[in-house]
Amino acid sequence: MSGGITFIDPMAPRPYNGAPGGLAGLGGTEATLVKIAESLAGHLRVTVRQAARQGDGLSGRVRYAPLDLGRPLPEAPGMIVVLNSWKVAPKLARLNPGARVVVWQHVFPGRHNRALAPRLKAAGVELLCVSAAHADWLRGFLGADAPVIGHIHNPIADDLAPDDTPRNPDLLLFASSPHKGLGQVFRRFEALRTDFPTLRLAVADPGYLAWPTGPVPEGVIPLGRLDQPRLIGWMRRALCLFYPQDQFAETFGLVIAEANAVGCPALLHRGLGANDEVASDPGQCLDTADPQAIAARIAEWRQTVGQRPLAQAQPRFRMSRIVDLWAGQLPEAPARDPHVPIHPAEKEKGTA
Known part of the structure; x- marks a missing residue:
C-alpha cells in the first residue's frame, strides 16, 4: 500500500x-x-x-x-x-x-x-x-x-469554548517557557502593581528550558508544568494572558489562540511575530513599552470582566x-x- x-x-x-x-x-x-x-x-x-x-x-x-x-x-x-x-x-x-x-x-x-x-x-x-x-x-x-x-x-480543539467559571480580575497568567520574554514580563508586571497592588501573576512553565529571568517580583505564583486540562482551567480563571514583552517573536502562539477560545484575552506587543494574526481582536495588541497603555488596558478589562467573554475563538484555527x-x-x-x-x-x- x-x-x-x-x-x-x-x-x-x-x-x-x-x-x-x-x-x-x-x-x-x-x-x-x-x-x-x-x-x-x-x-x-x-x-x-x-x-x-x-x-x-x-x-x-x-x-x-x-x-x-x-x-x-x-x-x-x-x-x-x-x-x-x-x-x-x-x-x-x-x-x-x-x-x-x-x-x-x-x-x-x-x-x-x-x-x-x-x-x-x-x-x-x-x-x-x-x-x-x-x-x-x-x-x-x-x-x-x-x-x-x-x-x-x-x-486548537473544536470544543474549546467559554464556560461559567468565574474570572478573577486580580489574576494574570503567563503560560510559556521563560525564554519567551519572562524577565521583561516580570519587570512590567512589577510596574503595573504600582497602579493595581492586588494583582497576582501565575506562571506556568513547561519546564523544558531553564532561563535567567532576574528577580521574581512580589505577587508571582509559580505553577510549574501543567497538563492541558489544568492549564485551560487557569485560562478560564485569569483576567488575561499577560505577555507584555517585545523580545521573543512567536511564529504562531498556540496559548494565545487557546486562551482566546475560552474567553481569555491576551495582552500582547503589537506587530511582534504572529501576535496580531492570532489574537481574535486588535484590542489585545498594543505598545507594551508604554506602561500607561498596559495599565489602561488592564483597567478596561477589569471593569468589564464577568459581563461577557473578553475574547473568542477564531474558527480558522x-x-x-x-x-x-x-x-x-x-x-x-x-x-x-x-x-x-x-x-x-x-x-x-x-x-x-
Whole structure:
C-alpha cells in the first residue's frame, strides 16, 4: 500500500507519542505534531518517524517508527513532512522521488539557512509555515532563493469554548517557557502593581528550558508544568494572558489562540511575530513599552470582566478545519473516512 503521509522528526532528544505522558518534558512543536498526526489518522495512513526512536510502536491509529536516512521510506508515502530540518529534507527527496517533500517550519531559521535555500529549491522541497506572518517573514528572509512557501495555522480543539467559571480580575497568567520574554514580563508586571497592588501573576512553565529571568517580583505564583486540562482551567480563571514583552517573536502562539477560545484575552506587543494574526481582536495588541497603555488596558478589562467573554475563538484555527487543510496537501486528496464528522469550516478548501 502506498500513499498517506509520513512526518519526520530528526531533532527531538527522545522518542514520543500521544500516549499519556508521552510528551513529558517536550515542547509545543512535538505536541502539535502529535495532535495533527492523530487527527489525520482518521482520514488516511499516518507514520511518524523519529531519529531518537529504536523500535516501532502504535499510538491510536498512528505508527511511530525509527528514521533511516540511508534508504527510501518503506511505507512509500505520498507526502513527507520534515520538522524544521533543511538538511534532512533534500536527502529524503532524493530517496523518495515519488513523494511531495515539505519542511514544516515552526521556528524562525538562522542566517546559515539562507545558504541551504537553493538546495531546497533545486530538490523541489517546499516550506510550510505556521502563520501568514511567519511565511511573509521567511519570504523576505530568503528573497529570490526562496522555494515555494505556504502556511497552515496550528490547531486548537473544536470544543474549546467559554464556560461559567468565574474570572478573577486580580489574576494574570503567563503560560510559556521563560525564554519567551519572562524577565521583561516580570519587570512590567512589577510596574503595573504600582497602579493595581492586588494583582497576582501565575506562571506556568513547561519546564523544558531553564532561563535567567532576574528577580521574581512580589505577587508571582509559580505553577510549574501543567497538563492541558489544568492549564485551560487557569485560562478560564485569569483576567488575561499577560505577555507584555517585545523580545521573543512567536511564529504562531498556540496559548494565545487557546486562551482566546475560552474567553481569555491576551495582552500582547503589537506587530511582534504572529501576535496580531492570532489574537481574535486588535484590542489585545498594543505598545507594551508604554506602561500607561498596559495599565489602561488592564483597567478596561477589569471593569468589564464577568459581563461577557473578553475574547473568542477564531474558527480558522479549529482542528477540524486544520485537518482538512492538511489532508488537502497530499498529491491526491484521500477519500474521507465516513465515520469522521465533517465540521462546517471544512467546506472551505485552500491552504489557509
